[in-house]
Amino acid sequence: MRLLKIGLLTPAFLAFWLIPGRSQVVDCMAAEVNGKIITLTDVRILQAFAIEPEQRDDRTVSLRQALEEAINRRVVIDLVHEDIEVSKAEADELLIRWKERYPVGEWQNRLAVFGLQESGLRPYLEEMIRYVRIIGRRFNEGVEVSLSEIRDYYDEVYVPSERARGREPRPLTQVLQEIEVRIRRAKAGGQASVWVQSLRAQAEIRINERCLEEAR
Amino acid sequence: MSRSGKGSRIVPLGRTFWASGLCLFLFIPGILVSAAGPQISGVPRVEKVEVWVDGRPDTEDLERLISIRPGDRYSLIAVSEAIKHIFQSGLFSDIEVVRGGIEAVGLQFRLTRKRIVRKIRFEGEKGISGLKLRNALYSLQEDDFFSEEKLKRAIDELQLALNDEGFFQPAIQASVKRLEGVPLNDVSFVIRAGPRYAISDIQLEGNDEIRAAELREVMKTQTGDLYNLSRLDEDLARLRELYREKGYPRAEVDLVAEDFFPENGTVFLRIRVDLEERIEIVISGADIPSSLVRPIWEEKIFEDWGLSEGEVRILGRLREQGYVLATVDSRIERTESGIRVIYRIDPGRKFRIRKARFEGNRHFSADDIRKALGIEGRAVLFGGLDGKRVYELPGEIKAIYQIRGFPDSQVSFQFVQKGKNLEVIFSIKEGPQQRIETIEIVGAARIDPGTIREHLGIWEGGPFFRPAIQREVEKLNALYLNEAIRGTTIRPRIEAAGDETFKVVFNINEGRTVRIRSLLISGNLVTRKTVIERELKIAAGEPARADEIAASRRNLETLGIFSAVTIEEIPISDEWEHVVVGVREGDRNYVGLGVGVETKDPVRSSSLLLAADLRLRGTAEYMRSNVFGRAASLSLVSQFSLSEKRVVVIWQQPYFFFNLRVPTSLNAWVEEEDRQSFTFEREGISVTGMRAIVRDLDFLATVQYTRTILKQLEIPPNEIDREFYPYSKTSLAPSLILDRRDDAFNPERGSFSSAALEWALPLFQTESDFLKALFKHQRYLSPVARIVLGATFRIGLGQGRIPIHERFFAGGSNSFRGAEFDQLGPKDAESGVPVGGKALLLFNLEGSFPVISALPNLSLVVFYDVGNGFANRSDLDIGRLEQAVGAGVRYRTPLGPVRLELGWNLTEPERQGEPIVFITIGHIF
Structure with a gap:
């Protein structure tokens, strides 16, 4: 009896295996920003290659988050009207750094999934480099960090996190510069975020929720 | 085999194990392959490409827009690029691609056409006229593309318009009716304007300078009136003007509070006046209204700049009137409540400037200069030169010289009195002329350098004017585009070649010739495709020349049957592009009526005109355009009067x-x-x-x-x-x-x-x-x-x-x-x-x-x-x-x-x- 059941169920599994056969939406318009579109494939590439300003290997980005970041980049580059040239050397250098994050073979596998050559990633890298430069020009240079902010960060964040990791915190004088960079980056990031949101309010953005639903 | 307790059955383990293993072997790969994400597979190839538009199979051969062909290798990036190309045509609001098959892939492109608003209607208790509501709409218009975002913005715009007229709680519902078979929508707004509020009181605070009664007289909005925001805005502007006239040009008059009382349908308004400093403007010595300079002082400015700007305006006005030798002094005095700006004028005598002479002009004749300035003949025949313009002429003369290669030219002028008139003498120090010694064209291969030179407005031996070089670059860019070459960059380089001579080099990095892969026509619901094709100067397979594309657009616009014509170029590779011709057909019916009066007998005097036997005279006209979709029109015109009757039928075709x-x-x-x-x-x-x-x-x-x-x-x-x-x-x-x-x-x-x-x-x-x-x-x-x-x-x-x-x-x-x-x-x-x-x-x-x-x-x-x-x-x-x-x-x-x-x-x-x-x-x- 049991074998009969298995025999009846197997064709169902075979059908499930063979039918895509079964149609599926492979790509669609995920968003329209100022008259240009971001496709679902664009978003998946950004997600798969973790193409984002902060190179955090441990961060997994959802489809929605990747889309929102892609929209931010598109809005900033469109509305800021700055002619920023990205040299081939710059883009290649960044490509090499991204590649080094992945084990051997996985990089090629990821490219193959999309049918990409390495050169096909260039537009995405260039867009990110332009975005980072625009943000950097506006927010990194003018940000001031006071001594009291550094001290507070040392006492409230650095020391507890080092101790949590079982390490002895280094003296303030040794980590002062590092902490200053972190605070400046965080502040700039906060200001940049507010600025980007204000630019988004001026842009014409349409997110195609149906496309994102298809992707889930 | 295992032994179990008394009464239990012994199951052969081996058969279960193998059956389960078979299911797992079949099931799990199926999940992996069927998942909607990117898949790692072999080398799948595209077997079939289908296009569906608005849920129906394509009948317009839109497959030409798609860069993927049967036989191509399947890849997600290629699909993504194809979607972007289709979107660039401007015809579709949504595009999705469905895949079927694994190794032999079938792709179905599902396109949703952009819809156009055919009619906008306003229904319900609108509160204000349909015309006002229609004028308030900017985001959504008839004959324009429809989108949900535009609809939302349109509702906000209508809300604002109703608020302005005193309807603060309007309810607006929009409904969209999609017309079958055509990409047209009718949009209806059902409006419930809601109640209006009567003004219970208007409180004015912060004002000590003007009697409240005087302020209320200026305002059209009064206690007891229905509250209307736009009318109140006009009142606030009137109050600001009143304060300006009283010497407070920077007064701020704002509505700071509106307290609504829905239970009794009233609203209380509070208006605050912030006077800022009092600015008194005193102009003596000539009849110049203070309104000429008052606007300068309405903003917070640097006082020295304000004084200079005022002097310039006053002198300009005086010179226009003929007081060309006028002088103005200005200063500021501090008062208790603000400042006093004093302009003291010495107008001098009034003169007519009858003649303009030029001295020091060796390279250009006086007639040439007069012609370039546009002052030939005027001085003698028509009352003289404008005094204000005379002071501007040195700058204009200098600009003329600079364009002709004299960067160091200097121009001054003086007046010579001849009785009641003045003669103005312009002294010109031309300085050396800079010339172009050689022009070099580097990198041109697709276009002959000789042809490039013919298109330049500069020439060897001609005058050198640095800003003109950029204009020449733009001309050359246009030349390349007209030769269907895209992606060309042209960088000019200027080198000194000697004493006041220059070498101009145009470094050209030529792009590639782009041809039209396919030509699509869209948007013609009535107009025959042949009528549109007849106007096009471009065709599939031919080079995409920019001037021919522009001429095609002009030809279509000249037909007079389209409200909009767009021609989009969609690059698909370095050497090929699609061209999409989009048209929106305009209104087809026109009706005209005219009424007048005429007299039977000629009128010889105004008294006879009053006594004349006046009869009506009328004209009626109806025109139907784009008849049979051939851009032809049929008109019926009739005229009736005492002395003539006429009926004309006119058929016009292009x-x-x-x-x-x-x-x-x-x-x-x-x-x-x-x-x-x-x-x-x-x-x-x-x-x-x-x-x-x-x-x-x-x-x-x-x-x-x-x-x-x-x-x-x-x-x-x-x-x-x-x-x-x-x-x-x-x-x-x-x-x-x-x-x-x-x-x-x-x-x-x-x-x-x-x-x-x-x-x-x-x-x-x-x-x-x-x-x-x-x-x-x-x-x-x-x-x-x-x-x-x-x-x-x-x-x-x-x-x-x-x-x-x-x-x-x-x-x-x-x-x-x-x-x-x-x-x-x-x-x-x-x-x-x-x-x-x-x-x-x-x-x-x-x-x-x-x-x-x-x-x-x-x-x-x-x-x-x-x-x-x-x-x-x-x-x-x-x-x-x-x-x-x-x-x-x-x-x-x-x-x-x-x-x-x-x-x-x-x-x-x-x-x-x-x-x-x-x-x-x-x-x-």
Whole structure:
């Protein structure tokens, strides 16, 4: 009896295996920003290659988050009207750094999934480099960090996190510069975020929720 | 085998294990393959590409837009690129791609066409007029693309419009009706405007300077009125103006609180006034209104800058009035409540600047400089040069020199008094001229360097002007685009080549020639595709030349049947692109109605005008455009009045038969007209073709058949061959028109010439046998702003048997203003009524000038008319020309001037001293 059941169920599994056969939406318009579109494939590439300003290997980005970041980049580059040239050397250098994050073979596998050559990633890298430069020009240079902010960060964040990791915190004088960079980056990031949101309010953005639903 | 307890069954483990393993083996890969994410597979190939539009299979061959072909290797990035190409066409609001198959992939592109708003309706208790609601809409318009975002913005706009009118809680619901089979939507807004609020009180705070009663008098909004935001905004603006006049130009007057009381339907308003400092402006020494400088002080500015700016404005005004030697001193005094700005003027004497001379100009003659400045002739004829402009001329002269290669030129001027007039002498230090020694073109291969040089506006040995080089780069960019080469970059380099000479190098990095892979036409719901294709200068497979693309767009716009024409280029590779021609068809039905009055008898004085027997005169017109989708139009025009009745049917098409590019008009008409000496009934049919020969020069040819019956003849029957007998005519009438006027309805400059021939042939059993020619030339000149001089010359000659209704007649508001309509020329010896003639000579001269600066469209006119009609060509005699002078007023409208004129005949003894009144629309010419 049991074998009969298995025999009846197997064709169902075979059908499930063979039918895509079964149609599926492979790509669609995920968003329209100022008259240009971001496709679902664009978003998946950004997600798969973790193409984002902060190179955090441990961060997994959802489809929605990747889309929102892609929209931010598109809005900033469109509305800021700055002619920023990205040299081939710059883009290649960044490509090499991204590649080094992945084990051997996985990089090629990821490219193959999309049918990409390495050169096909260039537009995405260039867009990110332009975005980072625009943000950097506006927010990194003018940000001031006071001594009291550094001290507070040392006492409230650095020391507890080092101790949590079982390490002895280094003296303030040794980590002062590092902490200053972190605070400046965080502040700039906060200001940049507010600025980007204000630019988004001026842009014409349409997110195609149906496309994102298809992707889930 | 295992042993279990008493009563249990023993299951053979091996069979279960293998069955489960088989299921797992079949199931798990199925999940992996079926997941909607990217998949790692072999080398799948595209077997089939389908396109569906709005849920239906494509019927417009849109597959051409898709860059993926059967046989191509399947990849997600290729699909993504294809979606972007399709989107660039501008035709679709949504695109998704569905895949079927694993190794042999079938792709289905599902496109959703952008929809267009056909009609917008407003329903419900709107509260304000539909027109106001329609004017408030910017995001959503009829004949524009529809989107949900635009609909949301439209609702916000309507909400704001209703708020402005005092409806603060409107409920607006939008519904969209999609029309079947076409990408059109009708949008309805159902509005419940809601209640309005009565103003219970208006409190003004912060104001100590002006009595509250005076403030309330200025405001239109009063306690008890229904609250209207837009009216209150106007009131706040009036209050600000009032404070400005009282010396507080920076006063801020704002609504700071609106307290609504829905229970009793009232609202309380609080307006705060922040006076800021008082600014008193004192101008002494000349009659200059303080309003000239007050706007400078309305903002918070640097005081020194404000004083300088005020001096500049005052001096400019004085110089315009002729006080060219005026001086102004200014200062600021502090007062308790603010500041006092004092301008003290010494105007000096008033002068006319009659002459401008130039000294030191070696490279250009004085006439050249005057012509370049646009001041030739003005000083002598028309009251002198504008004093304000004289002070600006040195800068203009310097600019002229710089453009011609003199970067170090300096210009100063001085006045020389000659009695009551001044002469201005411009001293020019030209400095050395910079020249271009050589021009080098580097990197040009696809376009011959010789051709590139021909397109440049600079030349070797010519003047060097650095900003001009960038203009030349733009010209060369356009040249490359017109040769279908895209992606070209041109970098100019300027090198010193010697003493005041330069070498200009254009480094060209040429792009690639781009061809059109496919040409798609979209948006034509009624218009035939062949009609659109006929206007295109581009085709699939040909190079994508930018000038031909622009010409194609212009041709389509000229058809007059589209409200919008777009041509999108969609690059698909370095060498190929798709071109999508998008059209939006405009309204097809036009109705026009016109009503006027006319008098039966000519009016000789204003008292007679009041007593005149006025009758209605009307015109009705209906036009249907784009008939049969062929860009043709059918019009029905009817005119009715005391003296004429006319019905005309007109068929116009952009091409003659057999696709010959000659706009053609086929007319058929029935008319009856009452002239001075006869009445006629006529029916006729004609075909007219028009072709542009060169710019401004058109050729027209008309073939016409008419049948005319004469009635109510005031002349003896022997004047014509047969009375009451239908007179038929077949004629061929070619004409040439050269129109170089700046405006066809209200010309101020340029010229107009026409030469028309009518050859009436005795064909198709008609009696016609004559030849007529009419030549006309007009000229317009505006020597000084708003003064227009016009002259026209007309000569008409005829030979053969010309019946009375085909002869030349003259007299009236549009030919000779010293005689009534048709009354100039040969008359019947017995009855004295005009009989027309075979020769006509007319000359009209007139000048118009403005009267009141506040009414720029109103002008006075004086005229002098000379002319006569002659029974035969041999009778033409300059000594027998009649003369008339006159004056009148004109009011300019977009369709020409409305004229009221009085003419006095200087030749006819019995008419001398008695004017004839003419009221007309349109120019005499």
